[in-house]
Amino acid sequence: MELMELPHIESPEDRVLPKPLKAEARSLSFSYGSRPALRNLSIPIAEYKITALIGPSGCGKSTFLRCFNRMHDLYPGTCYEGEILLYPDGRNILAREVDPIEVRMRLAMVFQKPNPFPKSVYENVAYGLKVRGVMDRRILDEKIEQALRSAALWEEVKDRLSAQATSLSGGQQQRLCMARALAIDPELLLLDEPTSALDPIATANIEELLLDLKRRVTILIVTHNMQQAARVSDWTAFMYLGELVEFGLTKQLFTNPSRKQTEDYITGRFG
Amino acid sequence: MNKSLAAVREVIRISEPVIAEATVRRRTQHRREQVIESGLFLAAMMSVAATVAILTVLLWESLGFFQAVSLTDFLTDTLWTPLFDDAHYGILPLLAGTMVTSLVGLLVAIPVGTVSAIYLSEFASSRLRELIKPVLELLGAVPTVVYGYFALLVVTPALQKLWPDLPGFNMLGPGIVIGIMILPLVISLSEDAMRAVPMVLREGSYATGATRLQTAWRVVVPAATSGLVAAHVLGVSRAVGETMVVAIAAGQNPNLTWNPMEPAATITAYIVQVALGDLPHGSIGYQSIFAAGFVLAAMTFTFNMLGHVMRKRFREVY
Numbered sequence: 001m002e003l004m005e006l007p008h009i010e011s012p013e014d015r016v017l018p019k020p021l022k023a024e025a026r027s028l029s030f031s032y033g034s035r036p037a038l039r040n041l042s043i044p045i046a047e048y049k050i051t052a053l054i055g056p057s058g059c060g061k062s063t064f065l066r067c068f069n070r071m072h073d074l075y076p077g078t079c080y081e082g083e084i085l086l087y088p089d090g091r092n093i094l095a096r097e098v099d100p101i102e103v104r105m106r107l108a109m110v111f112q113k114p115n116p117f118p119k120s121v122y123e124n125v126a127y128g129l130k131v132r133g134v135m136d137r138r139i140l141d142e143k144i145e146q147a148l149r150s151a152a153l154w155e156e157v158k159d160r161l162s163a164q165a166t167s168l169s170g171g172q173q174q175r176l177c178m179a180r181a182l183a184i185d186p187e188l189l190l191l192d193e194p195t196s197a198l199d200p201i202a203t204a205n206i207e208e209l210l211l212d213l214k215r216r217v218t219i220l221i222v223t224h225n226m227q228q229a230a231r232v233s234d235w236t237a238f239m240y241l242g243e244l245v246e247f248g249l250t251k252q253l254f255t256n257p258s259r260k261q262t263e264d265y266i267t268g269r270f271g
Numbered sequence: 272m273n274k275s276l277a278a279v280r281e282v283i284r285i286s287e288p289v290i291a292e293a294t295v296r297r298r299t300q301h302r303r304e305q306v307i308e309s310g311l312f313l314a315a316m317m318s319v320a321a322t323v324a325i326l327t328v329l330l331w332e333s334l335g336f337f338q339a340v341s342l343t344d345f346l347t348d349t350l351w352t353p354l355f356d357d358a359h360y361g362i363l364p365l366l367a368g369t370m371v372t373s374l375v376g377l378l379v380a381i382p383v384g385t386v387s388a389i390y391l392s393e394f395a396s397s398r399l400r401e402l403i404k405p406v407l408e409l410l411g412a413v414p415t416v417v418y419g420y421f422a423l424l425v426v427t428p429a430l431q432k433l434w435p436d437l438p439g440f441n442m443l444g445p446g447i448v449i450g451i452m453i454l455p456l457v458i459s460l461s462e463d464a465m466r467a468v469p470m471v472l473r474e475g476s477y478a479t480g481a482t483r484l485q486t487a488w489r490v491v492v493p494a495a496t497s498g499l500v501a502a503h504v505l506g507v508s509r510a511v512g513e514t515m516v517v518a519i520a521a522g523q524n525p526n527l528t529w530n531p532m533e534p535a536a537t538i539t540a541y542i543v544q545v546a547l548g549d550l551p552h553g554s555i556g557y558q559s560i561f562a563a564g565f566v567l568a569a570m571t572f573t574f575n576m577l578g579h580v581m582r583k584r585f586r587e588v589y
Contacts, residue, residue, distance in 0.1 A: 069478055076397070101480055109478040115471040118494045127489070128479035177475070184479060 016249060018046030018235055021087050022188055022218035023068065028082035028094075030060075030067055032075075037063045038242045040082070044235075045188070047087070050210060050219040052233035052250065054226055056265070060242040061222045062112075065190050068093070068220065069107045070100035086188070105132070108181035109190040113197050114173035116165035116180075121157050124165045124176055128184035143183055151179035152209050171202025178209065182217070189213070191221040195228065207232050226266055230254050238262045329568060332561030339555050345562065351525035351541070353559040354548075360559065362566060364525040368442065368535035369567075372517050373510040375446025375531050376453060380506050383450070384457030385499065391458070392465040393487040404459075411455035419519030422448035427520060440522030440534035448520070449513050457506040460582075464498025465491050501581035508574035512567065514539035538567045 023045040030038040038060045045051050053061040063072075070093070072078040083092040086106065093103045108128070116124050125144045134140060144161075148154040153175040157168070165176055174194060181189060191210075195203040210219060210232050223229050229236055229250065236250045238261075246253060246262045257263045264270050337345070340360040348361025391400055427444035431437045468491050476486040492499065522534030523544045536544070542560050550557040 071474060071478065074474070074477060101482060104478060105480040107478075109475075111471055111475060111478075113471060115469075115475040117472060117475065117490050127476070127481075131479055131481045131485050131489075180475075180479065190478075 016252075018044050018049065018051075020047045021045060022047040023087060023220075024085045025064070025067070026083045026085065028064070028067065028080070028084060030063060030072070030081070031079050032072075033077040033079075036242065038067075041239075041244050043237050043244060043247055045218060045220055046235055047218050048214055048216075049234040050214050050221060050232055051235040051237065052229035053220070053222045053237050053239060054224070054229045054265075055239035055245075056270070057224065059239045061239050062192050063242075064239070065109075065192055065220060065222050068188065068190055069104045069109055070094070071109075073100045105184075106186065107188045107190060108184055108186035109192065110174070110177050110181050110194045112193045114170060114177050116168070116173050116176050119165060120162045121165050121168070121176060122161040125179045125183050127180060132184065144179075147179040147183035148176075150182045150209075150213065151175045152205060153179055169202075171198050171205065174198060174202065174206065175209070178206070182213070186217060189217050189219045191219060193222050193224060196224065203228075226254075238265060240265070326568070329561055329565045332558050333565045335553075336555065336558035336562040339558075340562075349527045351536075353556045354545070358555070360562075361527075362538075362563065364527040365536060365538045365541050365563060366566070367527055367529060368517070368521065368525070368537040369511055369539070369570075371442045371529060371531050371535065372446045372449060372513075372521060372537055373507060375443060376449030376510040376513075377503070377507060379447050379450025380453045380457050380510070381503055384454050384502075384506070385461055387454075388458045388461030388465060388499075388502075389487050389492065392462045393491060394483060407455045407458055410451070413452075415452065415513070415515035416519070418448050418452050419445070419515040419517075422516050422520035434532065437532055438522075438534055440520065440524075441532055442517075442521050442535055443531040445516045445520040446531060448516050449510050452513065452516065453506045453509045456509060457502050460502030460505060461495075461499050464495040464502060464582075467498065468494045497581045497584045501578045501584075504574050504578035504581065508571045508578060511574065512539065512571045514543055518543045538563050542567075 021044050025041050025043045025045075028038060028041045029036065041064060043051075043064075053064060055061050066072055067080060067084060072080070080094045082094070084094050085091065086093050086103070091098065117127060119127075122144060125147050126140050129140060129143055134143075145154060145158075148157065153172060156172060157163075157176075165173065168176060174197070178194070195206050198206065207228065210221070213219065214234075221229075221233065233250045235247070236253045237247045238245045238253065238257075238259075240261060246257060246259045248258070253262065254266055257266065345360055345362055347363070348359050349363055350359035350361050351364045352359045391403060395403070422445040423439075426448055427437070427439060427441065430441075430444055431439075437443070472490055472494055473486055476490040481489070517537045518540040521537065521540060523536045523540050524534055525541065526533060526535040528535060542563055545556065545560050
């Protein structure tokens with residue numbers, strides 16, 4: 001609590017900002033009914049980079065992530081304020097007149113717990129394409145192999161594409177979800193603690209995958225694992241109690257944080 | 272050291288009678304709890320005993336029946352006339368009646384029920400759901416006799432406007448009404464099955480850009496399949512065992528036909544009809560109700576078991 005009483009230090013003006021941008025949150029606030037969850041967040045998302053969101057549980061990092069694909073629209077009584085601009089067109093995807101399905105067509109998401117559909121491996125990866133009306137078997141086959149290769153799963157499942165997805169191991173299931181997300185060629189990939197349910201080896205696999213993927217897709221990842229953020233991300237945002245405490249280059253933020261609160265968190269003094 | 276030991280001894284000496292008293296109290300308490308426990312056990316055993324007793328009586332009286340009638344005749348004869356001078360004991364006409372009315376009922380209840388359940392679980396706002404569910408429960412609370420007259424006096428005349436040749440007693444009208452009657456059961460079990468599908472699966476689907484309909488149809492329904500099948504199987508069991516509607520509105524004439532436009536008797540309707548008459552105790556006609564009842568019980572029992580096994584399975588999927 002003593003942390004909260006620290007005088008607000010203006011972030012130094014010499015801090016670097018990413019460029020070019022894939023997306024940008026501008027004074028974004030969000031509330032579940034009357035309970036505010038995010039307050040006045042402005043975070044840029046650099047194109048073809050990995051941006052990590054860190055912070056103690058309940059700080060709103062997942063809530064922030066889920067604003068990008070309007071996941072909160074599924075539940076009644078939620079309310080967005082402010083903007084999230086998606087580039088290159090710079091459209092505010094939170095605007096009332098924007099169809100959330102149209103937004104979700106451009107993004108993909110991988111969840112905390114692997115959530116493969118109760119279908120075959122093949123059908124899981126094909127799902128997004130079929131939803132978009134792709135029915136041509138040849139295109140599907142090709143896309144699915146590509147996605148499974150990108151998710152480093154192809155070699156393990158190529159002989160059992162018709163097996164139930166739930167018969168795969170946890171790590172394989174999560175990579176399957178990754179393949180499902182990649183199959184639709186998203187512009188922005190949202191990852192909500194994708195390795196929290198996985199063992200260290202499966203986690204290492206996914207991290208390696210992310211570093212490989214960022215050449216083709218912009219990634220926004222929520223993680224409670226600071227080492228992971230330090231290992232994979234280019235930019236890091238540290239959030240606390242629904243507010244942004246510090247945003248900066250990952251290297252800088254972890255070696256030379258400009259805020260005392262950030263330093264305390266990354267050195268493990270709280271959180 | 273010695274002093275404290277003495278103190279401990281003193282404490283023990285004083286507390287001994289207290290402990291003894293507590294032990295006595297504990298013993299009476301124990302005895303009382305045992306009595307209550309066995310009372311509870313007996314109450315629970317009542318239903319088991321009733322089931323066993325019913326099955327035993329059915330089996331016993333059926334055995335008497337099968338001493339007089341061969342099993343082959345029972346299963347292959349196409350006439351059911353146990354009360355005529357020229358008695359025939361073929362269960363087929365009754366079985367056909369039961370199957371036709373149930374099938375008509377299911378043709379109504381399965382599509383309407385499944386679609387309603389999908390709507391309630393995936394589309395309806397919570398306010399609308401709170402409005403519809405009590406109405407459905409009301410539908411389930413209407414006495415079956417009322418449904419029977421509804422079939423005879425409303426549905427059949429309405430159908431006769433479409434098909435003027437339709438007899439006043441037929442299997443189509445009561446079949447449709449059976450369908451309406453089992454709707455609440457089918458809907459609420461199907462809805463339960465779909466609501467049990469974890470939200471993360473829906474979120475996964477929406478996140479790929481799927482619409483509500485795509486999510487409901489391609490993710491939720493497949494994930495809830497075994498629960499939905501269980502709901503339908505339990506619906507079948509109810510339809511097969513339904514009595515009043517068919518006894519009132521389907522005619523009570525055993526008639527081997529698969530045409531729902533004709534009158535016929537079902538197993539249940541036959542039992543009602545004969546059980547009301549004054550049959551001599553122990554006669555073959557009297558025993559025939561038990562044989563028919565046994566077939567019916569075997570059918571509903573099978574469907575119930577099947578339904579419950581599948582219901583259990585869908586809970587273990589996720």
